[in-house]
Amino acid sequence: MRSNRLTTLVLLLPWIITFVVFWLFPLLFSLITGFTDYSLISRNPAEWIGLENYKELLTDQDFIISIKNTFIFVFGTVPITTVIALIMAVLVNQRFKGRGIFRAGYFLPSITSMVVISLIFTNLYSRGGYIAGLASMLGFTPPEHGFLYDSSTALFSIMAMDIWMSVGYYMLIFLSGLKSIPSELYEAARIQGAGNIRQFFLITLPLLKPVALFILVINTIKSFQVFVEIFVMTQGKFETASMVYFIYETGVTTAFRFGYASAAAYILFAIIGIFSLTQFILMRRRHPLW
Amino acid sequence: MVTDRIKKIAHYVILFLILGIMAFPLLWMFRVSLMPTGSLQSFVELWQGSYTLKNYSDLFTTSSMGRYLFNSSFVALIVTTGNVLFCFMVAYALARYRTIANKILFVTVIIVLMIPAHILIVPLYVLMLKAKMYDTYWALILPWLVNPIGIFLLKQYIENVPSTMEDAARVDGAGEYRIIMTIVMPLCKPALAVVAIQIFFTNWNLFLFPFILTSSESLRTLPVALAHFQGQQAIDWQHLMAGSAIAVIPVLIIFIILQKRIVSGITAGAIKQ
Amino acid sequence: MKYILTILFVLMAITSWAETTIELWQFWTDPAIKPTIQNIIDDFEKANPDIKVNLTDLTWANGHEKIVLAFSSGTGPDVVELGSDWIAQFGANGHLADISKYISEDSASFQGWGMANYKNKIYGFPWILGTRVIFGNKDLLKQTQFGEDYIPISFDDLKNSSYKIQKISDNIYGWGSNTAEKHRLYKKYLPFFWTYGAQIFSDDGKYCVLPSLPAVEAMTYYKFLHDSCGYVANQRGIEDAFLDGKIGYIISGDWLLKRIELENRDINFFTTLFPGRKFPGKSFMGGEFLSINDASDNKDEALKLIRFITSPENQIKFCKANRSANPSSINAQEDEYFKSNVHLQTFIKQINLSKNPPVIPDWVYIENIIERAVEDVLFNDALPGESLREARSKIDKLRK
Known part of the structure; x- marks a missing residue:
């Protein structure tokens, strides 16, 4: 039994070290900083100011807008991404010629660098770009100065790009879920006379629930941290600034108020924590094995 | 049978439509990267304009594109290897030895999964500085060697692998490490492949931390280098897209090679159940 | 022979022992210029075998951040290139060495000291300055009543000719107008602001006087250009469109000349000084400075390096x-290279008629506030007076 314990320790060691050094320490460091006026540019030692940062944040219009934008982003992209990914997974799960090519094609954007994607779409979304051309072909009037330079379209354009980019990845996860459904179930259903659509709702969907919930959790956490695309495409202008962008901007650019930014980071942390915990609880209830 | 045919055609139409939407932006990038410098305005030019590799050669001759490529590959490969090994070790321990301490540790994995990594920019910077690892390869590698997502995925997977074979091996007197490496690990190949591909591409595309934790040009990875290009006033879309294409091509190649493995891995996992 | 070798070794040992390393951080990474920087550094090392220079490149995207982080953790370089907006911030916090004592001999032969002067201390050595001028498209003017050789002198000239160019066709615009873009948009408004006679602070620097009649007039004027004949995009987008012959006038810097030359663009353009009620108007001035870390142990060598880099030949x-x-x-500036080029001359003339933003540590925040005010007027149709007043109250709050 003793050797077993030692084995466990050895096996867990990589995580213990990573957790303590690269997560726990920085987290505590910034937790403490959140209660100080620590600014990177000042030579004066940081002073303990209690809850001042948090109080100020709750009245900071920029911060409140960044929360709003982040929520729009998360609740706009996550459900749509999940549904489209599922549809795509079902479409490429069947047997047909060239299946591999379609899967690869759909998956490819999600493994492309976000910096690259953002650069490409900056051009496509611009005035006279292909997406504006497509919009006017379909009878819409594209924003005069381009999609990214208009408060009413900028955030939604970035969201659309984000959905475009990530559906392939979640499709692949759904696909692995689809593969794990025993084919006997479908055969049994077919024998009982259930059609494709009935099979989907009776067998596929219920059995994919754990996969779908896993996707929801991962994607929610990821989406709450949206940053790079905003950094590259709009620099937070035109009502696109997300919470992480706010943290970046107050913490390590112009203002360099690291104490303030740390407090904002902890609020984001709390929000993500609440959402993920809720999802986990739902998951447990519906799928006790998880 | 005619309806079957129509269904089949409709299926393909939808598939191609989606493929078009998914592929166009990347095709556009490749096309523009091959255009001679100058205006990008006309739609026709995309199909009829001329082709040139000059933008690519410009990047290799006038910037350290080769170095950026090396940095990205080197770092991503090491991080991926580390993750496959370490995440598997940890996941195995968490899935099989269910002590209280392990349960607590799994909770830490979950918590870390929920932490917005971006809040760690400055504490990590300070840490790297104090440890004299700022602006070295260590800063690009060490923090990412054990990714909680990898642990999470692998733990779920291992829990679904029946332990009968391990028990049999244990009865035969095989050592723990041998059992883990020679029996369990091969069984987990599909999941390991998923983890490896995910970690590799995540790391290959990582932007913010390499951007902050290094300063030398010789340590720039491709995304960081691209952000630097973009900051330049005088670079045109053609060169920018050539640089972008260079960041995408290796991913493309590796993906084509690994894709079959992933799909067959998933299939293998399905058959076992 | 053995003897000589020994001496050689000893000498080598001594020289390597006495070698000083200077850390230099700079922003010029563009392939067109990087080799020249390296070249100048190599020349310096050749001329000063006892000094080694360690060159690190920064970018506009994250350079500022890196400098701040490095200074705050005590690992700043000996010499750092700083944009003029940042000098006061770093200087006031004690990160930069005051070089006012050492530069009395240089002060008359260099331009731009004012931008490095905070509370009568000089925190940087001027290197490459920059200003913005008006670029105009002659071919488009030719299609209006104004004709190819027209040059706008007054604000009305600029407005009327922009408007006429706008009317040429649907795809042609009169004026290149910046979208909300950090650090860029307000620099387009300030020239009009200054030329109309407005000021950000009172002469003694105590009060913010941002909302004033001339400031509102300038904003209204700028908004008119933006709304009635503006091609709105980011700076690169505006320049692309200008080079494609789609815009009448844009404000741009010397980098556009470089682009036209390097890309071999076929465009019939002219450069001219800012218009104004009294021609010429004031433009925006900034510059790149070389500053010495206050914590550096090698200040003398650092100054030597700075003098070398900024020598007329190397400039x-x-x-x-x-x-x-x-x-x-x-x-x-007197060199034939500048004298012989009409466009470069426009820039050299304009910089003597340009203003730089106030040299105060809070400028980086104030800049942001002013930029927001301009954004609000241009993109959210806020009233100029109101948004300027709002900006002033934010600035007052910040300075308190």
């Missing part, structure tokens, strides 16, 4: 490679 070398129009060295 000319730099400007030729980078097509920069505004060397800080007055001797360099």
Whole structure:
């Protein structure tokens, strides 16, 4: 039994070290900083100011807008991404010629660098770009100065790009879920006379629930941290600034108020924590094995 | 049978439509990267304009594109290897030895999964500085060697692998490490492949931390280098897209090679159940 | 023979022992200019075998951040290139060495000291300055009543000719107008603001006087250009469109000359000084400075390096490679290279008629506030007076 314990320790060691050094320490460091006026540019030692940062944040219009934008982003992209990914997974799960090519094609954007994607779409979304051309072909009037330079379209354009980019990845996860459904179930259903659509709702969907919930959790956490695309495409202008962008901007650019930014980071942390915990609880209830 | 045919055609139409939407932006990038410098305005030019590799050669001759490529590959490969090994070790321990301490540790994995990594920019910077690892390869590698997502995925997977074979091996007197490496690990190949591909591409595309934790040009990875290009006033879309294409091509190649493995891995996992 | 070898070894040991390393951080990473920088550094090392220079590149995207982080953790370089907006911030926090004592001999032969002067201390050595001028498209003017050789002198000239160009066709615009873009948009408004006679702070620097009649007039004027004949995009987008012959006038810097030359663009353009009620108007001025870390142990060597980099010969070398129009060295400005080029002359003339933003540590925040005010007027149709007043109250709150 003793050797077993030692084995466990050895096996867990990589995580213990990573957790303590690269997560726990920085987290505590910034937790403490959140209660100080620590600014990177000042030579004066940081002073303990209690809850001042948090109080100020709750009245900071920029911060409140960044929360709003982040929520729009998360609740706009996550459900749509999940549904489209599922549809795509079902479409490429069947047997047909060239299946591999379609899967690869759909998956490819999600493994492309976000910096690259953002650069490409900056051009496509611009005035006279292909997406504006497509919009006017379909009878819409594209924003005069381009999609990214208009408060009413900028955030939604970035969201659309984000959905475009990530559906392939979640499709692949759904696909692995689809593969794990025993084919006997479908055969049994077919024998009982259930059609494709009935099979989907009776067998596929219920059995994919754990996969779908896993996707929801991962994607929610990821989406709450949206940053790079905003950094590259709009620099937070035109009502696109997300919470992480706010943290970046107050913490390590112009203002360099690291104490303030740390407090904002902890609020984001709390929000993500609440959402993920809720999802986990739902998951447990519906799928006790998880 | 005619309806079957129509269904089949409709299926393909939808598939191609989606493929078009998914592929166009990347095709556009490749096309523009091959255009001679100058205006990008006309739609026709995309199909009829001329082709040139000059933008690519410009990047290799006038910037350290080769170095950026090396940095990205080197770092991503090491991080991926580390993750496959370490995440598997940890996941195995968490899935099989269910002590209280392990349960607590799994909770830490979950918590870390929920932490917005971006809040760690400055504490990590300070840490790297104090440890004299700022602006070295260590800063690009060490923090990412054990990714909680990898642990999470692998733990779920291992829990679904029946332990009968391990028990049999244990009865035969095989050592723990041998059992883990020679029996369990091969069984987990599909999941390991998923983890490896995910970690590799995540790391290959990582932007913010390499951007902050290094300063030398010789340590720039491709995304960081691209952000630097973009900051330049005088670079045109053609060169920018050539640089972008260079960041995408290796991913493309590796993906084509690994894709079959992933799909067959998933299939293998399905058959076992 | 053995003897000589020994001496050689001893000498080598001594020289390597006495070698000082200077950390230099700089922003010029563009392939067109990087080799020249390296070249100048190599020359310096050759001339000073006891000093080794360690060159690190920064970018506009994250350079500022890196400098701050490095200074705050005590690992700043010996010499750092700083944009003029940042000098006061770093200087006031004690990160930069005051070089006012050492530069009395240089002060007359370089331009731009004012931008490095905070509370009568000089925190940086001017290197390459920059200003913005008006670029105009002659071919488009030709299609209006104004004709190819027209040059707008007054604000009305600019407005009317922009408007006429706008009317040429659907795809042609009168004026290149910046979208909300950090650090760029307010620099387009300030020239009008200053030329109309407005000021950000009172002369003694105590009060913010941002909302004033001339400030509102300037904003209203700028908004008119933006709304009635503006091609709105980011700076690169505006320049792309200008080079494609779609815009009448844009404000741009010397980098556009470089682009036109390097990309071999076929465009019939002219450059001219800012218009104004009294021609010429004031433009926006900024510059790149070389500053010494206050914590550096090698300040003398650092100053030596700075003098070398900013020497007239090296500035000319730099400007030729980078097509920069505004060397800080007055001797360099007299060079035939600048004299012979009409566009470079516009830049050299304009910089003497330009203003720089106030040199105060809080400028980086104030800049942001002013930029927001301009954004609000241009993109959210806020009233100029109101948004300027709002900006002033934010500035007052910040300075309290």
